[in-house]
Amino acid sequence: ETGVTQTPRHLVMGMTNKKSLKCEQHLGHNAMYWYKQSAKKPLELMFVYNFKEQTENNSVPSRFSPECPNSSHLFLHLHTLQPEDSALYLCASSQARAEVDTIYFGEGSWLTVV
C-alpha cells in the first residue's frame, strides 16, 4: 500500500467511448501527477498539479483531459482515444515545495483501446 490509490486497475474502451481514471492520495501531499508508461519506453510525464493548479502539460493531446478538484484527488478523462494510447497510466503524488522531494506512485491503471 503506497498511499496512492488508482481505479480502475484495468480498463478496456472503444475509440468512441468516454471514460475516466481516478486517483486518490492519502499522504497529505500537495502535488499530483499523471505519467504514461508504454512498452519499452520511459515513463512520460503528462500532467502536474501543484496545490490544485496545473503547472505542467507536457504537450499531451486534448483527448486526455485532467481534473484536480482538490489536493487529494486527480482524474484523467479519456475520450476518442486511439489504439496507440493503450498503456499503463500511473498516478503519483509528492510533497512539493520541499528542499528534497520524493514521488509516490499508485499501482497504475492498465488501459486498452480497441
Place this chain on the structure above:
Amino acid sequence: SQKIEQNSEALNIQEGKTATLTCNYTNYSPAYLQWYRQDPGRGPVFLLLIRENEKEKRKERLKVTFDTTLKQSLFHITASQPADSATYLCALVRDNYGQNFVFGPGTRLSVLP
C-alpha cells in the same frame, strides 16, 4: 537536449554477485538524484536518494554514488538475490521545487539462482 540514459536495457547476474547499474544525464544540474524499483505491472517504488554534495549513500545491500562532474550515478546491489529481479529506474527533478520528476528508461535486472 536533456537526456537521462541507463547503461543497458537488461542485465543478468548470478545470485550472490554485485549488480552495478549506471545512470548518465546530460543538460541537467540536479540537486539530487533518486533510484526506484519497478516490478512488472506495478508502479515504481522509491529506494534511495543522493544529494549533489554526497558522494555515496547506503541502505542495507544498496549503495548509490553520485558524480556531478561525470554527470553519472552508479547503483549497486551487493549479495544479490533472485528477489532483487526487477526494473530499476533513476530519476531527477527538473526544477527547484521537485515537481517535475523525469525518469530514465530503466534497467531490467535478472538475478539468476
